[in-house]
Every structure is written in C-alpha cells, then in structure tokens.
Amino acid sequence: MSKVLSSVVDAIGNTPLVRLDRLTEAYGVEGTILAKLEYLNPGFSKKDRAARGIIDDAERSGALRPGQTVVELTSGNMGAGLAIVCGIRGYPFVAVMSRGNSDERARMMRALGAEVVLVEQLPTSVTGQVSGSDLELVDRAAQRITTERGAFRVDQFHRDGNWVSHYLTTGPELWEATEGKIDGFADFLGSGGTYTGITRALKELKPDVQCYVVEPEGAAVAAGQAVTNPEHPIQGGGYAIPDLQFLRGVPIDGFVQISGHDAKRTARALAVREGIFGGFSAGANVAAALRLLAGEMSGKVIAVVICDSGLKYLSTDLWE
Numbered sequence: 151m152s153k154v155l156s157s158v159v160d161a162i163g164n165t166p167l168v169r170l171d172r173l174t175e176a177y178g179v180e181g182t183i184l185a186k187l188e189y190l191n192p193g194f195s196k197k198d199r200a201a202r203g204i205i206d207d208a209e210r211s212g213a214l215r216p217g218q219t220v221v222e223l224t225s226g227n228m229g230a231g232l233a234i235v236c237g238i239r240g241y242p243f244v245a246v247m248s249r250g251n252s253d254e255r256a257r258m259m260r261a262l263g264a265e266v267v268l269v270e271q272l273p274t275s276v277t278g279q280v281s282g283s284d285l286e287l288v289d290r291a292a293q294r295i296t297t298e299r300g301a302f303r304v305d306q307f308h309r310d311g312n313w314v315s316h317y318l319t320t321g322p323e324l325w326e327a328t329e330g331k332i333d334g335f336a337d338f339l340g341s342g343g344t345y346t347g348i349t350r351a352l353k354e355l356k357p358d359v360q361c362y363v364v365e366p367e368g369a370a371v372a373a374g375q376a377v378t379n380p381e382h383p384i385q386g387g388g389y390a391i392p393d394l395q396f397l398r399g400v401p402i403d404g405f406v407q408i409s410g411h412d413a414k415r416t417a418r419a420l421a422v423r424e425g426i427f428g429g430f431s432a433g434a435n436v437a438a439a440l441r442l443l444a445g446e447m448s449g450k451v452i453a454v455v456i457c458d459s460g461l462k463y464l465s466t467d468l469w470e
C-alpha cells in the first residue's frame with residue numbers, strides 16, 4: 151500500500167516536466183523550453199504548493215489553532231489550494247476575491263467547501279483585468295473579515311511558507327528532472343513566491359543559472375519602469391506592486407516584458423502545438439522563454455511553469 155496517499159494533499163507537487171520542441175520548432179528558435187505542468191496539481195494550479203506550505207508552517211508554529219477560520223485574498227488559485235488543504239485538515243476557509251477574476255474560480259472554491267466573498271472593482275476598472283488598486287480593496291476586505299472572525303490570515307504576499315514551498319519542492323524537482331542540465335528560468339510575478347523559491351533553489355545548485363523576471367508590458371515595476379497599463383489581461387499576477395517582499399535580496403539576471411496579446415497568443419499556441427492547456431500567465435512565461443531563446447539565451451535550456459489550467463478561463467476571451 152506504499153503508493154496509496156493518505157489524502158489528496160499528498161498529491162500536490164511532483165508534476166511532469168515536458169519539452170516544448172514542437173513550439174520552439176514552429177517559432178524557429180534554437181534551444182529547449184521545459185514546461186512544468188503545475189495545472190496537474192489537485193487544485194489545478196501551482197498555488198496548491200504555497201497553500202500547503204503556509205498552512206504547514208502555521209500549524210508548526212502554533213499561529214493556526216485547530217478548527218480556526220482561515221482567510222485569504224486570492225485571484226482564485228491560492229483559494230482553490232487553501233480550500234483543499236483547509237477542507238482536509240478541518241479549518242473553515244473564507245476566500246476573498248475581486249469580482250474582476252473569472253467566475254469559474256469562485257464556483258470552484260465554493261464546490262471545494264470555501265465561503266467566497268466577492269469584492270467589487272473600482273468604477274474605472276475592467277472585468278477580467280484586476281489592477282493593483284482593485285487588489286487593495288480586496289486586501290482591506292480580507293483584513294476586516296480576519297478581525298471580525300478572529301481568523302488566521304494566510305497573507306501569501308508576506309508569509310515565507312509561500313516561497314519556501316517552491317524552494318523545497320518545485321526547484322529541486324526541476325533540478326532532478328533535468329539532472330542539472332538547466333541554463334535558465336523565467337517567471338511571471340504575482341507575489342514573487344514562485345520566482346524566489348525556484349531561483350534560490352537553482353542558484354544554490356548552479357550559481358550561473360540565468361533567472362528572469364517576467365512582467366506585463368506597461369506594469370513592469372520590478373524592472374524599474376513606469377506603470378502605464380495596470381489593467382492588463384494577464385490574470386494571476388503583474389500587480390505592479392513596488393518592492394515585493396520575497397524578492398528582496400534575490401538575484402535577478404534579467405527582465406522580460408510581455409503584452410497581454412502576446413500572452414494570449416502564446417497560450418493558444420501552447421494548446422494547439424503541445425496539447426498543454428494553460429492560462430494567461432503560462433502564456434506569458436512561455437512567450438518570455440521563446441523571446442529569450444530568440445536572443446541572449448539562444449541554444450540554452452530554459453524552464454518555465456505552466457501556472458494553472460486553461461479550464462479556469464473558459465468564460466474569458468482567452469479561448470474565444
């Protein structure tokens with residue numbers, strides 16, 4: 151019975167790593183893109199890892215008491231992961247999300263037993279395009295609910311369990327699958343947990359691995375650019391938050407900016423050419439890797455994460 155898992159929480163991680171040779175050939179670039187299929191996690195995204203990481207830490211430190219309510223701001227993926235982990239471990243979970251995120255996400259979290267509180271966007275915002283200012287409103291609502299209910303706030307932008315989960319699992323998995331034959335890594339920032347965890351893990355093992363931060367065109371604050379387009383369509387990140395906590399002191403070898411159009415076009419190409427059905431940010435990551443192979447990383451091996459499933463965006467213009 152050693153291969154039988156005691157709950158679905160143990161099915162988080164150890165996702166497949168796939169060569170995107172059909173895509174690189176179609177784009178006529180030299181080198182290899184390796185895609186880590188994080189949409190095959192139980193909540194259909196990489197955020198299952200961060201959810202488990204933060205809850206594990208909080209249980210260990212005593213910050214989370216048995217049966218205590220858990221609250222988090224989410225664009226849907228962290229919420230799905232938390233709904234699963236909290237459901238299995240007996241914590242009521244409240245997900246606080248902007249109404250600008252796709253409806254599938256709220257429905258999925260409810261199906262997994264979460265209470266979902268939707269926060270209206272600013273009057274100037276666009277559905278499907280959650281800006282940093284929209285996120286501030288969601289954050290305020292999450293803070294209020296946490297106080298009212300005496301809850302544990304997951305706080306994925308600040309609690310180290312987020313990036314440490316990638317440092318302990320995703321990074322080493324990339325290293326083992328490639329047997330160290332990996333030259334670069336590119337990642338679209340939300341909290342920066344994935345970038346930080348994987349970069350720290352890979353750089354410890356191979357200091358000259360080249361790690362690139364991916365941001366939306368017009369919202370590239372980490373690259374030091376002015377924010378001209380906070381309402382981009384790449385859901386899950388690109389919030390133009392200056393000075394992300396996890397990124398402090400973490401090496402960045404370069405920056406890539408991807409337009410919403412390019413992220414969508416690449417996500418569609420990924421589905422058609424590779425049979426990999428990812429979301430907007432997966433498209434942004436792969437678009438960045440293609441651009442790097444067309445330029446300074448030509449001939450190299452670059453890893454990216456397919457952050458979540460395309461099924462989460464069926465109601466959006468990604469798959470019109």
Ligand SMILES: Cc1ncc(COP(=O)(O)O)c(C=O)c1O
Nearest residue numbers: 227340341342343344386431457
């Ligand atoms: C779809 C998607 N892409 C990218 C990200 C950004 O990941 P991170 O918060 O680890 O930077 C998230 C985070 O929630 C996400 O849900």
